[in-house]
Amino acid sequence: MTEVAIGIDLGTSNSCVAVVRGESPEVLPNAYGEGITASVVAFQDDDGVVVGNGARANVIHAPRTTVYSSKRLIGRYFFSEEVKKARAICSYEIVEGPNHSVRIKVRDREYSLPEISALILGEMRSIAESRLGHPVTKAVVTVPAYFNDNQRQATRDACRIAGLEALRIVNEPTAAALAYGFGKGLSQKVAVYDLGGGTFDISVLEIGKDVFEVLSTCGDTFLGGDDFDDRVIDLLADEFSAEHGVNLRSDPYALEKLKVAAESAKKGLSLEDEVEIRIPAVIEASDGRTLSVERRLGIAEYAGLVNDLILRTFKVCDEAMQQAGLVTRDLSGVILVGGPTRLPLIRNAVRDYFQQEPRADVDPDEVVAMGAALHAASLISSDQKAFLLDVTPLSLRIGVAGGLAETVIERNTPVPIDQTRTFTTFQDFQESVRIRVYQGESRQAAENALLGEFAFSGFARARRGDVKIEVTFEINSDGIVNVTARDPATGQKASTQIALSSGLSEEEIQEILARGSADAVAPPLPPAAATSGAAEDLDVDDLDVLPDLLPDAPSGDADAPEGGARAGLEVELDPDLADLGPRDPSGDLFAPSGTDLSAGADTTEEDPGASAPGSSRRS
Amino acid sequence: MATTFAPAELRALARLLDELDYYELLEAPRGTAGTALREAYHAASRRFHPDANRRLDPELRGTVERIARRVTEAYSVLRDPRRRRLYDEALGRGDGPRRLQLVESAATATQRTRDEREGRTPQGRRHFAQATADIARGDVAGALRSLQLALTYEPDNAQFRTRLSELRDKTR
Numbered sequence: 001m002t003e004v005a006i007g008i009d010l011g012t013s014n015s016c017v018a019v020v021r022g023e024s025p026e027v028l029p030n031a032y033g034e035g036i037t038a039s040v041v042a043f044q045d046d047d048g049v050v051v052g053n054g055a056r057a058n059v060i061h062a063p064r065t066t067v068y069s070s071k072r073l074i075g076r077y078f079f080s081e082e083v084k085k086a087r088a089i090c091s092y093e094i095v096e097g098p099n100h101s102v103r104i105k106v107r108d109r110e111y112s113l114p115e116i117s118a119l120i121l122g123e124m125r126s127i128a129e130s131r132l133g134h135p136v137t138k139a140v141v142t143v144p145a146y147f148n149d150n151q152r153q154a155t156r157d158a159c160r161i162a163g164l165e166a167l168r169i170v171n172e173p174t175a176a177a178l179a180y181g182f183g184k185g186l187s188q189k190v191a192v193y194d195l196g197g198g199t200f201d202i203s204v205l206e207i208g209k210d211v212f213e214v215l216s217t218c219g220d221t222f223l224g225g226d227d228f229d230d231r232v233i234d235l236l237a238d239e240f241s242a243e244h245g246v247n248l249r250s251d252p253y254a255l256e257k258l259k260v261a262a263e264s265a266k267k268g269l270s271l272e273d274e275v276e277i278r279i280p281a282v283i284e285a286s287d288g289r290t291l292s293v294e295r296r297l298g299i300a301e302y303a304g305l306v307n308d309l310i311l312r313t314f315k316v317c318d319e320a321m322q323q324a325g326l327v328t329r330d331l332s333g334v335i336l337v338g339g340p341t342r343l344p345l346i347r348n349a350v351r352d353y354f355q356q357e358p359r360a361d362v363d364p365d366e367v368v369a370m371g372a373a374l375h376a377a378s379l380i381s382s383d384q385k386a387f388l389l390d391v392t393p394l395s396l397r398i399g400v401a402g403g404l405a406e407t408v409i410e411r412n413t414p415v416p417i418d419q420t421r422t423f424t425t426f427q428d429f430q431e432s433v434r435i436r437v438y439q440g441e442s443r444q445a446a447e448n449a450l451l452g453e454f455a456f457s458g459f460a461r462a463r464r465g466d467v468k469i470e471v472t473f474e475i476n477s478d479g480i481v482n483v484t485a486r487d488p489a490t491g492q493k494a495s496t497q498i499a500l501s502s503g504l505s506e507e508e509i510q511e512i513l514a515r516g517s518a519d520a521v522a523p524p525l526p527p528a529a530a531t532s533g534a535a536e537d538l539d540v541d542d543l544d545v546l547p548d549l550l551p552d553a554p555s556g557d558a559d560a561p562e563g564g565a566r567a568g569l570e571v572e573l574d575p576d577l578a579d580l581g582p583r584d585p586s587g588d589l590f591a592p593s594g595t596d597l598s599a600g601a602d603t604t605e606e607d608p609g610a611s612a613p614g615s616s617r618r619s
Numbered sequence: 620m621a622t623t624f625a626p627a628e629l630r631a632l633a634r635l636l637d638e639l640d641y642y643e644l645l646e647a648p649r650g651t652a653g654t655a656l657r658e659a660y661h662a663a664s665r666r667f668h669p670d671a672n673r674r675l676d677p678e679l680r681g682t683v684e685r686i687a688r689r690v691t692e693a694y695s696v697l698r699d700p701r702r703r704r705l706y707d708e709a710l711g712r713g714d715g716p717r718r719l720q721l722v723e724s725a726a727t728a729t730q731r732t733r734d735e736r737e738g739r740t741p742q743g744r745r746h747f748a749q750a751t752a753d754i755a756r757g758d759v760a761g762a763l764r765s766l767q768l769a770l771t772y773e774p775d776n777a778q779f780r781t782r783l784s785e786l787r788d789k790t791r
Contacts, residue, residue, distance in 0.1 A: 168670070211661045384671050389664055400725075416669065416684060417691045419721060474688070477669050592764045 003380045005138035006128045007175070007372025010155070012071040012224060012447045013197030013339065015039050016369035017124040019132065020377035024372040025179065028131040036365050037127065040068040041119050041195075043106045051123035052538055060260065063091035063252040065106050067116055069226055072198045073102050074113040074158075075151030077450075082222050089230065091252040092529025115512060117158035125164060128379045139164045140376040142368050144199040145171035146393045149451045149481040157504050161512050167379045167554050172196070173203035174214055174388055175371030176337045179265070181207045182374050182386055188216070188332035191320075193350055193358070194368075194556055195313060196338040198224040204324040204331075213389040216323035216412045218316045223309065224339060224553055225266070227341035231305040233264035236277065236293055246283060255282045258293075266298055270342045274298045303345055305390040310349050317353060323412050334358040339365055349414055390415055392475050397448060399436035401426055405445040408473050419475040422488075425467045432457035435471060451481055458488035624666065626679055627777055633682045641693035641706065651697075660694040695721055702779035735778035741771040747779060759790055 007025070009016040014036040019025045027035045034055060042055035043065045058066045069090070076083050078096040087094045095110060099102035103110040121141070128136050141164075143155050152169055159166035173192035180190070186207045194201040201219040205212055236258055237248045248254040257279050268275035279293040322328065327519065334354045340346060341364045350358055378385050391412045397405035398421070408419050425433060433456050440448025459467055468489060474482040486493045504512075626630070642649055647659040665671060667687040672680055696702040696719050707720045723731070738744030750765035766783040773779060 167673075206657075208661060212663065213657075213661070216744070379670060379673055382674070384665075387661070387664055387668055387670065389661075389668070404725075406725050410722055413721065414691045414694055416688045417695070417721075418685075418688045419692075420718075421724065423721070476684070477687075 003138070004017075004132065004134070004136060004231055005140065005376035005380045006136055007369050007374070007376045008123070008124045008139050008141045009172065009175070009366075009372060010071065010121060010141055010143070010158075011039055011196055011368075012038075012069050012199060012226065013039060014365065015120055015124050016366055017128050018366070018369040018373035019128060020373050025373040025377075027366045027369060028128050030127045030229070031130070037123065038068070039071065039120050040066060041070070041116055042066045045578075049119060051119050053076040059091075060253065060256045063256045064093065067092050067104055067106070067111075069146065070104065070113060070116045070221065071227075073104075074117060075148065075154035076102055078102050078210035085222070090556060091255055095176070109195060112508070114129075114154050114157040114161055114504055114509075117155065118161035121158055121164060123160035123164060135165070137165055138167055138376065138380065140168045140170055140175075140372040140379065141166050142170050142172045142175050142198070142372050144194075144219060144221055145173050145201040145203050145214075145390075146221050147171075147479070148394055148449050149479065150449060152478060152480050153220070153271060154504075156478075157509055160509060167376060169370055170375055170388065170395075171201070171203065171214070171217065171390055171479070172368045173201050173217065173335075173337065174205070174212060174390055175360070175369075175375065176335055176367045177205045177207065177212055178374055178386060178388065179367045179371035180333070180335050180359065181212065189330055190333040190335060191317075191324065191331050192335045192337060193313070193317070193341065193354075194337035195340045195346065196224050197340075198222070198226050200224060200313050200316060202313070202320045204320050204326060210385060211387045211389060214391045214414075216320045217391055217393050218320040219393065220312065220316055223312060225338070227309055228266055228306045228340060229259060230263055231261040231309070232297070232302070233258045235305060236261070236295065237293070239290075240282075240293060244285065246285060246291065248283060251283055252354075257282055259294070265302075266313055266340070266343065269297070269299055269302055270344065271483055299345065302594075306345070310346060314349070314353050326566055328354045328356070330355070334348065335362050335367070336364050337362075337367055376434070388477075390479070391475065392479055394439040394449075395441055396439040396473055396475065397440065397445070398423075398471065398473075399434075399438065399445045399453075402444050405436075405438045405440075405448055406443075409475060411441065413475075414592070415475045415479060416477045419473055420472045423469045423471060424465050425462075425469070426464065428463045429461045430464070430467070431461060433469060434483075435483065435485055437473070437481065439481070452483075454483075454485075456485040458490070458492040460489050626675075629679060629682055636686065636689055637715065637718075640710055641697055643716075644689060644693050645697070647697075655695070656697055660698075661691065663690045668721065692701070692718065701775075708775070735776050736777075738769065738773060739776065740745055740772045742768045743776065743779070746772070750782070754786075759786065762786055763790075 004019065005040070006028075009018075015038075016036045017025060018025045020026075029035050030037045030052060034053065036053040038056040040052065040055040040059065042050040042058035042062065044050060044058075046060075055066060056068070062183050069086075071095065072086055073083060073299050077100045079100055083094065083102055086304060089561045093105040093350050093515065095103050097110065097112065101112065103112055104116060105111075125136055141155060141159055143152055147155070155169060155184045156166055172455070173194045176192050176194065177190060181188075189204065189206050192203045192205065194203070199219065199221045200223040201217065203217040204215045206215055207213075232253075233249075240246065240248050248258055261277050261279050265275050277293060277295045277297055281290040282293050284290050321558060331354060334350060334356060336347065336350065336358045341350070341358075347358060349474075359503050374386065375388065392409060392415050393411060395407050395411045396409040397407050400406050400423075408418060408421055423433075434453060435443065435456055436453040438448035439449045439451055456469065459469060461467070465519065468487070470486045470488050472486070474484075476482070483494065636644075642651065642758060645651075645656070645659040645663050647656060651659060664687070667683055667685060667690055669680070669684050672683045675683060696706050702719055702721070703785050709717060709719070738747045746765045746769035750762045753759075753765055754760035763783070765785055766779060766786065770776065770783065
């Protein structure tokens with residue numbers, strides 16, 4: 001039997017699976033004959049788990065045990081704004097796990113986000129297997145282009161838990177462009193406007209025959225169809241509160257009914273100019289009367305509610321066009337992706353912005369999975385028919401003194417790529433450095449996403465500036481980041497690669513796998529103990545700790561001026577040095593010359609992280 | 620379609636990687652730009668991109684990925700006018716191919732701004748100082764000449780360029 005690999009679009013609201021049999025991709029429908037399956041997991045009283053459209057129906061009856069839109073939370077820290085927002089609007093319980101990770105608590109069990117995603121992936125896999133009539137073990141899985149390394153890693157972990165080998169993690173808009181342009185021998189530039197349930201991406205690509213080169217990508221991982229629904233929910237809840245003095249948002253059952261009504265109003269407005277919203281017996285008043293919601297909603301009023309959200313997408317489009325160095329008339333096609341783009345309101349706005357009619361021959365719900373299937377088929381065939389050349393959506397940065405983060409690889413740089421930077425120590429005779437890696441667009445370290453950190457020691461001890469530490473940053477074609485440190489003098493290498501501070505450790509994944517694949521109905525994860533030593537030492541509250549790395553003369557820069565490195569550093573850091581002493585909590589790393597170096601002993605606490613080989617990275 | 624390389628060739632190429640300049644790596648003549656440069660990048664990607672080499676054994680796959688990362692770097696430098704100018708200058712100095720860092724570090728940027736204020740090369744500094752003196756004396760024609768001379772030594776000095784165009788605007 002020939003090898004088969006499927007393509008899975010793992011969406012915030014819905015997921016879709018496709019395969020290539022013969023020449024062209026086809027969507028594999030679920031047992032109900034539907035092409036898309038709700039990304040909803042319902043945990044039932046009898047310990048059973050239902051995934052998909054059956055689970056969605058459960059939301060209203062069992063809001064506390066039905067998990068939806070979990071993709072919004074994957075790969076995020078518990079303290080992030082996005083998680084705070086989700087906690088305010090989700091009817092299931094979101095709790096803090098080890099290392100500031102996010103867990104979903106259902107009854108007395110806690111599930112990590114990769115486990116929830118694995119259940120959805122498992123469902124998509126079994127849909128494929130029942131349609132194909134044989135087992136499937138390989139897949140290309142898509143993610144929003146704007147996902148950072150943490151989110152991509154977590155998605156990869158989900159694949160492993162689901163027993164799927166992720167051949168590639170591909171960006172959703174890139175997959176859509178592939179489905180649109182595959183085998184057509186096109187030579188044109190296109191934009192992919194991808195408004196999903198929870199995320200917005202815009203990618204600008206140049207298609208040159210069989211090569212799909214992404215010129216730029218920009219996005220917002222917290223803007224999607226759900227936000228459109230929230231506006232309607234707010235309107236209904238506010239009006240209800242004014243009229244009856246009852247807050248529907250505080251009742252999970254009522255909130256879910258509002259959510260369903262808002263979503264169906266959105267869908268209705270894709271077809272008609274006005275819809276009727278009716279929620280009979282939405283709640284029981286204190287006097288025992290049942291109250292209902294009844295209201296008409298017209299397209300103009302709806303437009304007023306969501307107009308700023310649509311404008312926000314075009315701000316992002318401006319950025320992407322500018323990064324690609326193009327104007328709208330350079331584009332030969334605009335491809336719409338995601339359910340919300342069915343709204344005439346959005347289609348018209350997109351047409352006005354890009355000055356052209358969006359392609360009508362692409363199904364916004366299925367195009368991503370079809371592209372993923374095409375790429376999956378291409379990867380397992382001996383004769384590759386298409387090449388995806390993608391970019392990194394976010395700048396990769398390293399933490400330096402003063403709470404700053406210096407760019408090493410700019411956003412929209414093509415991948416795979418690597419860059420090596422040489423750094424020096426912050427203090428004389430320093431024994432250990434802490435290397436923090438970030439993704440984002442701010443010079444302030446704390447305003448970026450922390451991907452991980454590790455301690456590096458064992459380099460030659462010397463005066464500040466005389467020590468050289470080479471740090472190599474790699475981004476692979478899945479957009480996943482790897483960082484290693486090396487002392488060029490001793491050849492000593494940091495054996496710990498970048499350790500993700502949230503998410504699952506290798507040990508945790510092994511444990512989940514050992515419990516039985518994707519069987520999330522299993523004992524809850526043991527608390528913090530399960531994390532690896534390296535990850536445990538991390539303290540992300542410590543973000544304003546002054547890191548002990550200083551930029552040194554770049555090794556690759558041909559024209560390093562005489563004595564330039566040190567001079568340049570002082571210029572750069574003078575303003576910060578003044579308040580360095582008192583605030584510097586890494587002072588224990590500092591052993592002044594002439595005194596004995598016992599102070600350095602404190603640093604050994606951090607060292608196990610550096611000397612535990614490969615303790616926290618998984619492939 | 621993609622040309623396949625024998626494992627020995629791939630290993631040899633990986634060993635040579637640091638000795639090849641970006642043009643050689645992309646098999647593109649020195650002047651290559653625009654569409655031709657893009658096509659050279661696409662051709663190299665067809666050969667070296669990890670997607671095209673999934674069937675190799677893991678060790679060799681690692682080798683090819685290293686080449687692929689360098690190909691991307693070469694393209695990222697050569698398609699960007701500022702980076703390309705810096706790279707070409709370094710090549711022109713004849714000290715062999717060296718990788719150009721894609722983003723200059725904050726320290727280098729600060730140093731560069733400082734250098735540009737007065738000049739980075741002895742000759743550049745001398746002529747720029749002369750131009751400043753010329754302006755102080757009111758000798759505009761002399762200042763123009765001095766600035767042009769300073770720029771022949773440091774063609775990428777933004778500070779010199781700005782000064783020159785300001786002066787030209789004034790004399791118009």
